[in-house]
Amino acid sequence: xxxxxxxxxxxxxxxxxxxxxxxxxxxxxxxxxxxxxxxxxxxxxxxxxxxxxxxxxxxxxxxxxxxxxxxxxxxxxxxxxxxxxxxxxxxxxxxxxxxxxxxxxxxxxxxxxxxxxxxxxxxxxxxxxxxxxxxxxxxxxxxxxxxxxxxxxxxxxxxxxxxxxxxxxxxxxxxxxxxxxxxxxxxxxxxxxxxxxxxxxxxxxxxxxxxxxxxxxxxxxxxxxxxxxxxxxxxxxxxxxxxxxxxxxxxxxxxxxxxxxxxxxxxxxxxxxxxxxxxxxxxxxxxxxxxx
Amino acid sequence: xxxxxxxxxxxxxxxxxxxxxxxxxxxxxxxxxxxxxxxxxxxxxxxxxxxxxxxxxxxxxxxxxxxxxxxxxxxxxxxxxxxxxxxxxxxxxxxxxxxxxxx
Amino acid sequence: xxxxxxxxxxxxxxxxxxxxxxxxxxxxxxxxxxxxxxxxxxxxxxxxxxxxxxxxxxxxxxxxxxxxxxxxxxxxxxxxxxxxxxxxxxxxxxxxxxxxxxx
Numbered sequence: 001x002x003x004x005x006x007x008x009x010x011x012x013x014x015x016x017x018x019x020x021x022x023x024x025x026x027x028x029x030x031x032x033x034x035x036x037x038x039x040x041x042x043x044x045x046x047x048x049x050x051x052x053x054x055x056x057x058x059x060x061x062x063x064x065x066x067x068x069x070x071x072x073x074x075x076x077x078x079x080x081x082x083x084x085x086x087x088x089x090x091x092x093x094x095x096x097x098x099x100x101x102x103x104x105x106x107x108x109x110x111x112x113x114x115x116x117x118x119x120x121x122x123x124x125x126x127x128x129x130x131x132x133x134x135x136x137x138x139x140x141x142x143x144x145x146x147x148x149x150x151x152x153x154x155x156x157x158x159x160x161x162x163x164x165x166x167x168x169x170x171x172x173x174x175x176x177x178x179x180x181x182x183x184x185x186x187x188x189x190x191x192x193x194x195x196x197x198x199x200x201x202x203x204x205x206x207x208x209x210x211x212x213x214x215x216x217x218x219x220x221x222x223x224x225x226x227x228x229x230x231x232x233x234x235x236x237x238x239x240x241x242x243x244x245x246x247x248x249x250x251x252x253x254x255x256x257x258x259x260x261x262x263x264x265x266x267x268x269x270x271x272x273x274x275x276x277x278x279x280x281x282x283x284x285x286x287x288x289x290x291x292x
Numbered sequence: 293x294x295x296x297x298x299x300x301x302x303x304x305x306x307x308x309x310x311x312x313x314x315x316x317x318x319x320x321x322x323x324x325x326x327x328x329x330x331x332x333x334x335x336x337x338x339x340x341x342x343x344x345x346x347x348x349x350x351x352x353x354x355x356x357x358x359x360x361x362x363x364x365x366x367x368x369x370x371x372x373x374x375x376x377x378x379x380x381x382x383x384x385x386x387x388x389x390x391x392x393x394x395x
Numbered sequence: 396x397x398x399x400x401x402x403x404x405x406x407x408x409x410x411x412x413x414x415x416x417x418x419x420x421x422x423x424x425x426x427x428x429x430x431x432x433x434x435x436x437x438x439x440x441x442x443x444x445x446x447x448x449x450x451x452x453x454x455x456x457x458x459x460x461x462x463x464x465x466x467x468x469x470x471x472x473x474x475x476x477x478x479x480x481x482x483x484x485x486x487x488x489x490x491x492x493x494x495x496x497x498x
Contacts, residue, residue, distance in 0.1 A: 042497075049497045083313040085360055087298065196492040198484060201445045201477065207495045241359040260444035268442065 037189045039178050039278060046279040050227040053214070063231035063286040065224030069215040073222055077290075086163060086236040086288040089243045093164030096157065101146040107161070110142035119162075119169035120285050123274045124177060125184035132187050132270040135162055136245055153264035154251065159234040159243035159288075166234065166287030174231065174285065176278040191275025194268050195226075200259030206272075221292060228280050230273065232289025239292065246273055301376045301394040308370030308394055310341060310349070312363045312378060320355035335383055339363070342377040343370055370394050419468040424459050427471035431455070434478035443485035448477040 050062060054069075061068040067077030097115065100106045108114035122135035139161055140150040151157040178184050198205045206226065209218060214225035221239075234245045244252075247264035250272065254261035262268055296315040301308055314336070321333025333355060341349040348367040370376070372394055379389040419427075431452055438444045451474035458466035 045497050079364070083298065083300070083311050083362055085313065085362065087313065088315050088360065192496070193492055196495040197488045198491070199443055199488070201447045201481075203484065205492065205495060207497075211495070211497060238358070255446055258446045260439075260446055260449065262442065 037185060037192065039185070039188055042192065043279045043281060047227060047282075049211070050214070050225050054225070059282070060284050062225055062228035062280075063283055064289075065229060065232060065291065066222040069222050069224070076292075080290050084236070084288075085238070085290050086234075086243060089160045089234075089236065090163045090167055090288055092157075093160035093162070093167075096161055097164050101143070101148050103146050105146050107139070107142055110138070110145070115165060116168045117172065119165045119287070120172040120175050121177075123270060123277060125179055125181065125187060125274070127179060127181050127184070130181075130183050131267070132191075132274045134246070134265065134270050134273050135165065136247055137265050137270065153245060154248035155240075155242060155244055158247075159245050162234045162245055163243065163288035166285055169285040170287070171284050174277055174281045174283055176274065176281055178278065187271045187274055188278060190268065191271035191273070194272045195275055200254065200257030202257040204257045206253070226276065226279075228283045230276050231280060231283050232286045232291075234287060235289040235291045237291045243288070295390045296388045297378050297380070297390045299376070299378055299390065299392045301370065301392055303370045303372045303374075303394050307366045307368055308343075308376075309366045310364070310376065312341075314339070314361050314363070314380065316360065316380075316382065318355075318357055318359045318361060322355065333383060336361070336380045337383050339380045340378070341365075341367075342379075343367070343374065419464040421459070421464055424455070424464045424467045424471065427468045427475070428452070428455055428459070431471045431474035431478060434475050434482065438478050438481040438485065441482060441485040443481050445477055445481045448474050448481060451477060 047059075051057070051059065054062075057068055064074075064077055067073045097107050108116075112118055119135060122138070123132045125131075126133045136153050136158055139158065140153070143150055151161075178188055195206045198208070209223050210226035210229060214223050216223055230246060233249070234243055235249075236243050240248075247269065250269045251261035251264060297312060298314075299310065299312040301310045316336055317334055318336065319331050319334040321330065321335075323331050325331050335355055335357065336353050339349075339351040339353060340347055348369075349363075349365050351363070353361075374394050375391050376394055377389065377391045379387065381387050431448075435444060435448050435452065438448065451470050455467045455470035455474060458464070458470060
């Protein structure tokens with residue numbers, strides 16, 4: 001019995017050592033990048049990278065993610081759009097949005113333009129609070145400010161509400177602003193750093209899949225490009241058999257690469273959403289969406 | 293309660309193409325919930341499309357069909373303005389029916 | 396390159412040392428588990444824990460509960476190694492991420 005355990009522990013250590021070695025070999029000594037971020041330049045470089053990688057695509061095609069990556073996927077998308085699986089959630093979202101809270105107020109009272117056609121402005125940097133505010137966060141804050149319990153960030157009601165709000169903004173280009181406040185720039189930079197940082201035992205960063213390998217497969221899934229990747233959110237994902245929000249995707253991506261997910265709407269995720277939305281400025285909101 | 297069946301039927305020449313999206317949990321009976329207990333099977337067993345008093349498409353489904361199933365098929369015949377009747381029955385005896393006009 | 400070879404050299408001898416140990420005791424397990432916990436806590440502070448670390452710690456606890464301290468110690472040491480790797484990852488990625496950035 002103890003001999004068996006010793007072989008096992010040897011294997012465990014070897015695998016841990018291998019993990020370490022992979023990390024060590026993977027770490028490149030980079031040229032030191034400029035320390036002051038230039039978001040506008042970043043966004044331009046980001047867009048150019050993807051348009052050069054996929055020259056046949058129009059800019060707005062990127063919002064369809066994997067469906068724009070090859071002919072077969074594109075045909076599936078066209079079929080799916082005729083009877084989108086998110087229809088039920090969208091209807092529920094519309095109903096929920098117009099129903100008043102117990103105190104008589106409604107979501108319309110919490111948002112500019114009564115909450116209609118504003119999704120493309122989220123997330124934004126709140127200079128009073130000094131933090132990034134996402135749409136999901138704003139919705140739960142609206143509920144709590146009106147005496148209602150908050151929803152789970154990852155699915156069901158939150159997905160239905162954000163589906164409806166995205167739908168009212170369909171076609172409008174992402175219009176994320178970074179005010180002159182240095183904290184906003186820091187949040188942007190945090191988001192960018194999160195995006196490119198490797199994590200989890202599988203040692204992937206968001207970029208590993210969505211910058212280095214869009215259009216290629218991870219197991220059976222075709223990977224989406226990072227450009228426009230949030231434009232279709234929230235999504236009905238066949239893999240989930242249901243709707244999921246940006247929070248759901250961030251947390252599940254983390255656990256898929258064997259990293260313990262943070263809490264939905266933790267600072268890192270809010271900043272990540274800020275960065276990813278900003279570099280997709282100009283691309284149209286297409287949500288809610290459907291994915292394999 | 294709103295219908296669980298969304299349908300679009302388009303007549304073109306000699307055939308009519310039908311698409312339908314049905315809202316149903318389609319629980320297979322093999323999946324466990326967060327507490328570790330089996331979610332009991334709850335799935336559509338029979339789905340029928342009728343035109344002019346005859347069945348043009350009948351599906352015998354089981355636990356292998358996923359949630360919110362989508363169906364697409366074509367049948368010979370069908371004229372614009374005619375009725376197409378869709379109904380389903382599930383393993384718990386639940387049913388729903390709707391009638392749509394062929395476009 | 397040399398740095399990584401030194402790291403490998405650090406981790407591998409521990410494997411050799413373990414194979415010489417006699418059957419572990421509960422005290423040995425508690426020490427090993429505490430070490431794993433401490434490393435995992437440090438990883439948590441860096442916001443970079445691995446799910447496999449948690450799984451190894453759970454396996455260690457489960458084995459200890461049944462009195463199999465050899466297994467529990469082995470799992471604890473694996474958890475500690477995984478946690479330390481996650482700390483190394485978080486630390487080296489502080490600079491390494493820039494290499495992936497689109498510019």
